[in-house]
Amino acid sequence: MSRYETVIGLEVHAHLKTRTKIFCACSTTFGSEPNENVCAVCSGMPGVLPVLNAMVPEYAAKMGLATGCEVNLKSVFARKNYFYPDLPKGYQISQFELPICEHGSVAIEVDGQRKVIGLTRIHMEEDAGKNIHSAAENASFVDLNRAGVPLIEIVSEPDMRSAEEAVAYLKELRSILLYLGICDGNMEEGSFRCDANVSIRPVGQEALGTRAELKNLNSFKHVQKAIEYEVARQIDLIEDGEDVVQETRLYNADKGTTHSMRGKEEAHDYRYFPDPDLVPLVLDPAWVEQWRAELPELPAAKRTRFMADYGLADYDAVLLTAELAVADYFEAAAKAYSGQARKIANWVVGDLLPSLGETGIAAGDCLLTPARLAGLLTLVDDGTISVKIGKDSFRDLCASGDDPAEYVRARGLAQVSDTGELEAMVDRVISENPAEVEAYRGGKTKLMSFFMGQVMRLSKGQANPGVVTKLIQQKLS
């Protein structure tokens, strides 16, 4: 047991999936030519003014409602002032004193332990552009396509005590955003980003230690590794009698280490003040109630329901509810299937998810539809095909979209249950393997699997194993 306790708070930035930017009509499309989606407003030309995209407060408030926040009926946009070439106006429009949502929480589970992580606030802001440095041309360029893309920043309390808890919290947030359909959750493209504030303190100490802010965490794995490295680094410092410096540190994914951004990031005084170009945002309580009514079933509730309604284990329920499309797939398949839903869960977790992971296809777009998966399992259940044939056909069915029954018929994959045909094969195996028959009769009943294997070979895997077992037992007893 370590003598130190880890304290982690996370700041998550989520790009909102609006069609247009937060304060102008430019497209938010990712991957356009540099400065293709730019106008006078988002490039900060003199004299222009921002006008709030009405979808942004709706999305932000929905995230707040989904995480038990209070939605402030009046919130205020503020300017965060600093100079950087990717920040066209010399200030970022954000929220400071009066954010749209406050005081929420998110429940996580790590090693079977449930824990509630406090959520300080959610506020709306605009993203900055991107600086591109060209060594070849010895010049820097600015791409403003991303400038003005709407973000929400979700700030947690320093309630997490391990890297695992931090990752569980992040996964839960991402899952909720995906359920609400307000963020695509793509960490590599930066539409779901996180900064981690990490500190340690001696166990039992109330006061927080000095924290480091970790940036450049582009996957759950990076978050985990960076926090673990940082905690170890801070413990080493303190054990050596040195102090932890409050600073921003960048994670280096190649080395698995963090290093100081000193020099680049000096102590900023952002000089926040209310943005006089935007009137305070006032929400009608009726809208908020409507948004609350529109909330879908959220991951936590769905997990509980899946366990109760479908008899799923906790582990499967977590995997099946992480993304709404997968949950919907499972549920549709379970409803189309007359057997135990747990079997569907096994196939979805064991076969469908790895297949989707490899092909990059979304669950909703898989050609093996939920009804066809149910059909495939039914073919296994009624003995038309073996489990092995079923599993072997799975990827083909995902790729082709064929009806499973049709597929099995067309390829002659149906199991042989005809006693006469199977009897001939059993006789042949017995006659060709006199030594093994002798041994079996002498009590080496384990050889049953040998005979079975031989019959399967002759039948090219299509013999019904139940029928074959019975025949062998009859013939050799």
Added chain:
Amino acid sequence: MSALHTKTLTELAGLLQSREVTAVQAVGACLDRIEATEPAVRALITVMAGEAMARAETLDAEGPDPSKPLWGVPVVLKDLLTTRGVRTTCGSKILKDFVPFYDATAVARLREAGAVLIGKANMDEFAMGSSTENSAYFRTANPWDAERVPGGSSGGSGASVAAGQCFAALGTDTGGSIRLPASFCGIVGVKPTYGRVSRYGLIAYGSSLDQIGPMTRSVEDAARVLQVIAGHDPRDSTSVNAPVPDYLAGLGRDSLDGVTIGLPREYWGGGIDPEVEAACRAAVARAEALGARTVPLSLSLTDYAIATYYIIAMAEASSNLSRFDGVRFGHRSQGAEELIDMYTASRTEGFGDEVQRRIIMGTYVLSSGYYDAYYNKAAKVRRLLRQDFDAALGQCDFIAGPVCPTTAFRVGAKADPIQMYLMDIFTISLNLAGLPGMSLPVGLGTDSGMPVGLQLMGRPFEEADMLSVAACLERNLDPMPLPAL
């Protein structure tokens, strides 16, 4: 057609609609007048001669259009209103070569109403000043006396209208920048209610205070221009979505019966030049003779207005002017190696002293540790000031007072910035409160011989009533002479 330039906009618009004057003649008369007076006045940074003439020819070819109230009328714009394809400098070197690709909403509305834009007017750099001496290009002379300032910051607009170079100009008023030059140049200047005219395309100084308004040679002219530029704009969240009344409908009133005018003791006490007080008192007496009742009242927070105003305006300016960083447009210093050096050199070379002073002070009052003591306190005083005005306007329909304690002062007389800031003492409260106001010329000072402006201040969005009272008074005062240029 002789001396077209002495006519009012209202007169000219009538002549244009009846084809007694063509748009080409109107524009030609203004360009001639500019050529004749500009060497002495220097009101314009850019003269749009070719473009204006081409536009006038197009208008004449199409013929007058009664649905376009400013058809063929030559108009000047303060050079901080963006004009598509025409250089917009803000009176600053940092925007020396800046050509916007978008019109300000007020500019677009003028164009749609048939106006012909003929020039961009000089101004204090980024509207920071009260004399137009802070322009990075040249100073503008007062058409009444070349050794005196035209007021500021819309001094080029005011001087251009007074000199007969155009029939109306747009100015902007952040702390008196329309009313002060109107007063100093002997013309009408209206600062509308905050939110009445779109700020889109107005290169901001103090965003919560700035408002565009007309500067003209008569109240009716101002009403005609305001009618065109007022109204909600979806591109400005602070523009108010309320119907625009008919500003011309009430201009014919011949008495001020039932009108109560409040005279705040803070505006009529000590510190006003006797010639200014005498002219303003005479105008108020004329209003009383026309049936108005006057009541004494108090705007007790007036003493705090200058400090409050400068904190808020400079704070906003420090942030508004951050975009002039040499990265995307405007002046960029050459030869800097590091990013921070590029920023520092570009801004040091591009901004004048007064702009730098206000950026530094604005940055200071927003800094962590000082925010509550300055910005936050100023924001609170501002709310109290508005309450002060609301209470006063509960006792009367309009508040009246001088626009400025003095008439136009001599060039260089206010070298100390604080002395300059004090010129705004009677005008800035109105911007802090967001209310409408105007300057009406009421005569010439008996000592200086320079114009004196009476300020009227009214309730929010009640510009129509204010203009009707001003028009009645204007008709019953001695006609304001034109400067002998």
